[in-house]
Amino acid sequence: MKLEGGCFCGAVRYVAEGEPAMKGQCHCRQCQHFAGGGPNIFIAMPAAGFSYTKGKPSAFARDDAPVFKAEREFCPTCGVQLVTKAEPMPEVIFIKVGTLDDPAAFEGPHLAIFASDKQAFHQIPEGLPTFDKMPPM
Numbered sequence: 001m002k003l004e005g006g007c008f009c010g011a012v013r014y015v016a017e018g019e020p021a022m023k024g025q026c027h028c029r030q031c032q033h034f035a036g037g038g039p040n041i042f043i044a045m046p047a048a049g050f051s052y053t054k055g056k057p058s059a060f061a062r063d064d065a066p067v068f069k070a071e072r073e074f075c076p077t078c079g080v081q082l083v084t085k086a087e088p089m090p091e092v093i094f095i096k097v098g099t100l101d102d103p104a105a106f107e108g109p110h111l112a113i114f115a116s117d118k119q120a121f122h123q124i125p126e127g128l129p130t131f132d133k134m135p136p137m
Helices: 029-034
Strands: 002-006 013-017 022-026 040-046 050-054 058-061 070-074 081-086 092-096 111-113
Touching (some): 013 040
Antiparallel strands (some): 013 050
């Protein structure tokens, strides 16, 4: 699978190739902050198949993060969140589905994670495998 995408203003572009390791919703508080209150909708792709094709993102990591250390990369011009790199999972990169050129390629989540942090207004599809924390990959 080949996915392409970028930020809202077009200053940063990427390509991701390989088979998705995970497609999901993350309800952790960190993702709620970055997603504007809702869950983060992501597709985890092999880090080895990911590269920026235009521009250079800025990055932010909080050393005292309550779950695990994660570096979030975003456009320095328009501020759009592009990807998350989670320290315990260096082999994958979590791409924000809204940044894909074709978000329909996502085809929907296969799981919901960190449901213990879910807000009452978050929607998890009925029957979707749901985990209070991060399941083993």
